Amino acid sequence: MKESPLVAPVSPPSAVRQIVFAVAPHLVLLDACGPLEAFWRAELELRSARGSTGDDPVAYRTRVASIEGGTLPTHVGLPVVVERLDALDDEPIDTVIVAGTFVADQMVLDEKLVAWLARSAPRIRRVCSVCVGAFYLGAAGLLKGRRATTHWRSAEEFARCFPSVQVDADPIFIRDVRDGRAVWTSAGVTAGIDLALALIEEDFGHTVAMQAARRLVVFMKRPGGQSQFSATLDAQHVAGGEFDALHAWMAANLHADLTVERLAERARMSPRTFARRYVEAVGRTPAKTVEALRLEAAARSLAQSRRPMKRIALDCGFGTEQNLRRAFVRRFGVPPFNYRERFASLSAG
Helix, strand or coil: CCCCCCCCCCCCCCCCEEEEEECCCCECHHHHHHHHHHHHHHHHHHHHHHCCCCCCCCCEEEEEEECCCEEECECCCCCEEEEEHHHHCCCCCCEEEECCECCCCCCCCCHHHHHHHHHHHHHCCEEEEEHHHHHHHHHCCCCCCCEECCCHHHHHHHHHHCCCCEECCCECEEEEEECCEEEEEECCCCHHHHHHHHHHHHHHCHHHHHHHHHHCCCCCCCCCCCECCCHHHHHHHHHCCCCHHHHHHHHHCCCCCCCHHHHHHHCCCCHHHHHHHHHHHHCCCHHHHHHHHHHHHHHHHHHHCCCCHHHHHHHCCCCCHHHHHHHHHHHHCCCHHHHHHHHCCCCCC
């Protein structure tokens, strides 16, 4: 896959933002339907707030289009009817979102869609991808020198295909801004909903995004920096079983002493042997796993409860609020209070 160049100026957003989903055969349906639903829920919210009683959009007009148009096969076997992309060439497009397609062994791209993206991107304010839709952005030259994400299962192939891209397989979504242009990439499948909610928040603010999330019964909007993985499941998966019992104990005892010495004692090894074997099996140090488990537990508690910060810091093993704050800023880019304010469940009690 060859990377094409990208040039600049971008059209400013019009009153009604036209969101185009650029799709290809064997579309993963939820990659498009999830974000489509989020934009529609935001549209309903804004219509209600503005007292609109007609059918004309007040915030978003969404279109789904492919190179050929007509009936498009999807991964789950439900065909959908879409427009032709070239029919939109003379229309103002605010945002284009490239949805993912089913991947067997290797990603096969529709070269005409790649060419349309390379040709059209300069006039579009925001270019985004869901899941392996990132391969299309990469092939169109829209990710050169940028940081990007995709479905974790395709991250290695993505990095091989596009060596100029800084691939990070961990986050739910990434917003990379260069030269005044933002390009968004998101992780697999349902992460497209998180991406859409973030775009809505950028356009119309936090309240509208959260109301859209509420209409969707998405109780917690995940931040872009939040991992695609559960720290516990990820650690158990890569360890291949050798440290499963230890990880389960760590997750249940986050407030305890989880130094290498204490963990080595639980594993019935010397500290030196344990540290070496652990890195070989898991691919990171025991301290990194401890911090990931503690952060995951603290983030969950902040989002799902109104427990005091001091209590959360103690229960999750950070000791003090200051330690909790430092770890949060380092990992998520925001302090715990802001994390709770922004991502708390609407049902948190």
